[in-house]
Amino acid sequence: MAKVRTKDLIERFNLELIAGKNGIHREIVKSDISRPGLEMAGYFKHYAAERIQLLGKTEVSFFYDLSDEMKTDRIKRLCTDVTPGIVISRGMEVPQELIEAGQNAGVPIMRSPLKTTSVISRMTNYLESKFAPFTAIHGVLVDIYGVGVLITGQSGVGKSETALELVKRGHRLVADDSVEIRQEDFDTLIGNSPPLIEHLLEIRGLGIIDVMTLFGAGAVRSHKRITMVINLELWDKDKQYDRLGLDEDTMKIMDVELPQATIPVRPGRNLAVIIEVAAMNFRLKRMGINAAKDFSQRLTQMIDSDDDKFEE
Structure with a gap:
């Protein structure tokens, strides 16, 4: 404090x-x-x-x-x-x-x-x-279409590289490697970068790059409210991943529960585009539009309709 x-x-x-x-x-x-x-x-x-x-x-x-x-x-x-x-x-x-x-x-x-x-x-x-209560988390914080997305995952999984691609696509970097988080009110988490590494990205093979110098002042933010978490993990062929989006996992940081999605990483997957779409889909859900639930309801109605025809 x-x-x-x-x-x-x-x-x-x-x-x-x-x-x-x-x-x-x-x-x-x-x-x-x-x-x-x-x-x-x-x-x-x-x-x-x-x-x-x-x-x-x-x-x-x-x-x-x-x-x-x-x-x-x-x-x-x-x-x-x-x-x-x-x-x-x-x-x-x-x-x-x-x-x-x-x-x-x-x-x-x-x-x-x-x-x-x-x-x-x-x-x-x-x-x-x-x-405000304070903690620090290993990860990357990016502002994507106004949604504060905290990208987590084990070291070397590709968090910083994904953040660089998101910046190239017009989104804004808040913090890389270490995200300082303070809790305001009872349900608000604000993330920022430690002063020493503000606006910097570490890319293996390239080293430290200054995002603001390379991409301009519009590519960075000093702080951002965290509203969702994306966890990157190496693809496990024996693990069952959610394919519909009906499962709603959460991650608790201090006293706040945040929605969390786990994205498996393997060659050929464009993580930046997937995370970008995840942020847009999160905004739609807050507006009351949930594609997964709509699909599930249509599927249920179709099954019920087929059952009625079979009974006839």
Whole structure:
């Protein structure tokens, strides 16, 4: 899991640092954003001090109605040793008491010109992506007609060569050899390449090639949602392979089940075309068109019709 510090939020969202410069290296440990309305009223029993605190128009207006003694008490209790920062939204004027308390306690006091809801949604999305569960898988990730296809298989089966052919056919490479995957929400997997090998393909006999230099910027992507898995394996004559497409296998990555198809590899099979068609067929299934099920239904109807004729 990546470390996120208050300094990263300041740079990412172009926040204005008002006070507490000494605390910009504080670590943020949770993606939740807290609006301390109850705390402004004096209830600190369940104060989530380790979160980013966001003061909107409601909190600031309420603060100005407090007595001087209450203002000092509330602000001091908001600025703890573990508070990563306090953000004022809407570009509002920052209370002097907050500036002084933040400076003394080393808590960064920041200001954003955006509306409160915009600040919450943007920061939450950013922090959740940073704190998302993470893993790495040996394989190749390619964007085929908008479908993120993860190609897996044992070393030397032809994953990179297939990816090169797909790039030549106009599709986009995301990652080769190692795919870093993070889980966003409960059913979304986002894959990207490690920075060291981004845009690179390893082709046995040729070595390392730079896909973006050879084919242009349109041939690569920095990240892509993974929606299906294609597993390549050497052809086994004793194994029964699915010939209709009715069997629906899945592969579990972290908490997400992804549809998986196994394609046997042997000389004469154009794997790039097969994977391309698999991606297009996956899109059709999501639109409610399933050729295998339609064929099965027609076959069943034909058998039933023949049985009726035989009975007559």
